[in-house]
Amino acid sequence: MLAKSAHGKWVMPSRRRFEASMKSLTEHLWFETPHRRDYLNITDKIEELVRRSGVQEGLCLVNAMHITASIYINDAEDGLLRDYDDWLEKLAPHEPTSQYRHNRTGEDNADAHLKRQIMGREVVMAITNGKLDLGPWEQIFYGEFDGRRRKRVLVKIIGE
């Protein structure tokens, strides 16, 4: 829609221009896991948000908003999830908690900050033809390393 500006020239109102050129969706998801460490498959939730966004071509960012949790993409296979857990515990053991300076602040979660660096904070995925452009085995996981309390994940979708 065009409107006549104060200077007598035809312009497209900026609101419409905004809506036409880029779509975005912002959503915060909440998780509270029953154990200190848990691995939740959140692929369906993210696919639903991509549909809702209406974006056909764009990018989808999903990131943990807490610094002792991860978003990562890998296999939804129970044995592998337990392998990850054993491996992370070997690379950055929870006990003894006194081995970490961070825990002198009264926390006991220094290991969770380290584990999250290995697994990563975020994933960025392509949206193609209105859908997440994932490989056949790619599943999106929320990795929790200091659970049993409510934590947030951010989903940001931009594109057209």
Added chain:
Amino acid sequence: MLAKSAHGKWVMPSRRRFEASMKSLTEHLWFETPHRRDYLNITDKIEELVRRSGVQEGLCLVNAMHITASIYINDAEDGLLRDYDDWLEKLAPHEPTSQYRHNRTGEDNADAHLKRQIMGREVVMAITNGKLDLGPWEQIFYGEFDGRRRKRVLVKIIGE
């Protein structure tokens, strides 16, 4: 180009508006490496796609679509590639394959899922003035940890 809408107002047709406001390019690259683990410099391929996209200012996502491979950025120096390989094998050894629960499914690639978490799934790069905005030594690598079969990499470019 403007056209008269059914309501008698001048509008810019949506197709043109789309093309004008955001460009995107989607490409899937295929790789089949000769060894279980290989490190391929794919910088030239990605630079060519950026040129082809016509994007001047934007972002370029490159991600492995398989969950036992990585896209990462580091040095194209043969000694370092072998250092990475030794180091990853130390942090997440292939043998004995029986140490991983995932391998009870009939796979022998649990270690590859772990190695890929260290090296990462994806990189996101800036495009500035029509080119990848990389530092002088930044090279884009496909890291394969369970090779000898065809696997895909996704390149998604968005911007203007």
Added chain:
Amino acid sequence: MLAKSAHGKWVMPSRRRFEASMKSLTEHLWFETPHRRDYLNITDKIEELVRRSGVQEGLCLVNAMHITASIYINDAEDGLLRDYDDWLEKLAPHEPTSQYRHNRTGEDNADAHLKRQIMGREVVMAITNGKLDLGPWEQIFYGEFDGRRRKRVLVKIIGE
């Protein structure tokens, strides 16, 4: 603003269309740390650039342009920074430098290339309502693993 094209149709000049549909900001930050390894909180600098960009909804990429440094997001707690440093030194020790093939090139920084893979090259953050959409404890860090020389970090902001 509209202009009459050579073909006598009303078109919006491309420059204006560009400005209206997508904003972008590109900035290179320089750092020179006093020690081989250092961890600098750069959150304020990035927030300032987001303000300056004028982007309300979009993405902010921050990446190291050197391959022995990281951008990562975690806690601004001194004990934790020292835990990271000890942990990285355990996973990829600097000494003996002769253990790495890369160092036969005359470098002594092979360990820095490995450490940076654990901590990551980049972060991608959402911009919502004109601000970085960060969790309460999320702080952006420049992690240096081979310091005492000038190095660059790239900030790329795109959106509307």
